[in-house]
Amino acid sequence: MKQGLLPYRVEVVEEADAVTARGGLPLAVEAMRALGVSHAVKQNVRIRQRASGSDEVAMTEALVLLLAAGGECIDDMAVLRADHGLCRLLERELPSPAAVRRFLYEFHDEELIEQARQQRAPGQVAYIPGENAALGGLAQVNVQLLARVAAQGRSSKATLDHDATIQESHKRESLAHYKGGRGYQPSVIYWAEQDLVVADEYRDGNVPAGMDNLRLIQRGFASLPATVTEYGFRADSACYEEQVLKWLANPERKQGPRGKIRFTISADMSPELRAVCEGVGQQRWLLVVVSNRWELSGEQLLQWHWAKAGTIEHVHDVTKNELGAAVPPCGRFGANAAWYRLSLLAYNILSAMKSLVLPAPLGAARPKRLRFALFTIAGRLISHADKLVLRISQAAERLAGLVEARRRLAALAAASP
Numbered sequence: 001m002k003q004g005l006l007p008y009r010v011e012v013v014e015e016a017d018a019v020t021a022r023g024g025l026p027l028a029v030e031a032m033r034a035l036g037v038s039h040a041v042k043q044n045v046r047i048r049q050r051a052s053g054s055d056e057v058a059m060t061e062a063l064v065l066l067l068a069a070g071g072e073c074i075d076d077m078a079v080l081r082a083d084h085g086l087c088r089l090l091e092r093e094l095p096s097p098a099a100v101r102r103f104l105y106e107f108h109d110e111e112l113i114e115q116a117r118q119q120r121a122p123g124q125v126a127y128i129p130g131e132n133a134a135l136g137g138l139a140q141v142n143v144q145l146l147a148r149v150a151a152q153g154r155s156s157k158a159t160l161d162h163d164a165t166i167q168e169s170h171k172r173e174s175l176a177h178y179k180g181g182r183g184y185q186p187s188v189i190y191w192a193e194q195d196l197v198v199a200d201e202y203r204d205g206n207v208p209a210g211m212d213n214l215r216l217i218q219r220g221f222a223s224l225p226a227t228v229t230e231y232g233f234r235a236d237s238a239c240y241e242e243q244v245l246k247w248l249a250n251p252e253r254k255q256g257p258r259g260k261i262r263f264t265i266s267a268d269m270s271p272e273l274r275a276v277c278e279g280v281g282q283q284r285w286l287l288v289v290v291s292n293r294w295e296l297s298g299e300q301l302l303q304w305h306w307a308k309a310g311t312i313e314h315v316h317d318v319t320k321n322e323l324g325a326a327v328p329p330c331g332r333f334g335a336n337a338a339w340y341r342l343s344l345l346a347y348n349i350l351s352a353m354k355s356l357v358l359p360a361p362l363g364a365a366r367p368k369r370l371r372f373a374l375f376t377i378a379g380r381l382i383s384h385a386d387k388l389v390l391r392i393s394q395a396a397e398r399l400a401g402l403v404e405a406r407r408r409l410a411a412l413a414a415a416s417p
Contacts, residue, residue, distance in 0.1 A: 020085025023379030034413040040144040044137035047106040067346040108334030147225040159232035161312040173331040177205035189220035202337035209238035233263040264305040322367040357408040359401035
């Protein structure tokens with residue numbers, strides 16, 4: 001009998017390690033190693049408690065691969081494991097979904113959550129737990145990546161954009177958020193000039209967007225490399241808060257860079273502010289912002305402020321719709337925080353690849369475009385002179401530039417301190 005409508009047959013073999021459907025995907029791991037990410041994981045993320053199984057570096061590399069490949073949940077790791085040709089290129093078997101789940105659980109600390117509950121002010125419902133050493137170490141990995149990428153261009157300017165986003169979740173542990181659903185509400189700070197996320201804080205859905213933002217803002221500025229000498233900050237009304245405004249406006253601020261930080265923050269429409277706006281007439285104002293950028297006209301100021309909509313909101317769109325950040329993987333807060341932070345790390349790694357090693361036509365590509373043009377190159381694996389060779393078509397290489405990208409990554413690795 002005919003097997004299908006087209007004139008070919010599918011034959012299932014036990015081991016198909018001579019071919020891969022993801023010939024370009026290992027480039028993401030090579031980027032992690034060339035940019036020092038894998039080494040930073042070894043230095044900062046220490047959670048293993050047994051001698052067998054994948055270590056922290058292998059687990060982190062595998063999770064970034066999963067997210068870069070389009071995986072949306074832990075169980076999707078089984079799809080990558082089934083690509084034996086890919087595993088052969090990586091020189092190891094990828095971890096099982098169960099192993100990945102156990103790894104993510106290590107970022108959760110119930111004691112820190114209970115501690116945050118106990119420290120709430122009277123009548124306060126929401127709280128933000130602290131991070132255990134492993135989760136904090138994952139943040140430090142990203143800081144080291146920022147410095148490595150920025151060093152290639154010696155960028156001296158950093159405009160940081162702040163925004164929170166909603167992760168919908170119907171798990172029992174998720175809490176109601178302001179839009180009427182349930183889930184989590186992580187906050188992110190993004191470096192606009194470099195297309196890199198510099199800091200994030202994972203939060204329950206019921207945490208108000210304006211709660212305790214200064215700590216994250218300070219961490220964002222502290223994450224910037226020493227090459228930065230000019231600073232900017234943009235945010236919506238979640239940051240319209242006296243403590244934040246005073247810190248930004250003070251050139252001698254504590255726990256931050258000295259000198260001026262140019263900023264714009266959308267103002268809350270309080271009754272007092274509304275009365276002022278109504279007094280000048282609607283035709284004379286569009287948006288109320290707090291700023292110290294006196295050198296700009298009103299129109300220029302709003303244009304600079306509105307540019308945030310094309311930066312940090314783009315990050316939320318990409319990470320949630322293309323890098324697995326939309327749905328938290330389990331009910332454990334710390335594990336979900338690690339998954340979200342790994343999604344942001346994957347974003348940064350792909351951004352670094354685009355700016356440093358990929359051909360110009362892929363310089364503005366979203367992850368789904370990178371998958372289509374680069375990561376899912378079909379290849380045949382052969383052994384030649386005791387070396388593994390991946391054979392791909394000339395047409396695919398002409399579009400993807402895989403060979404040259406690998407050469408550039410090798411040069412970056414050789415030049416690293």
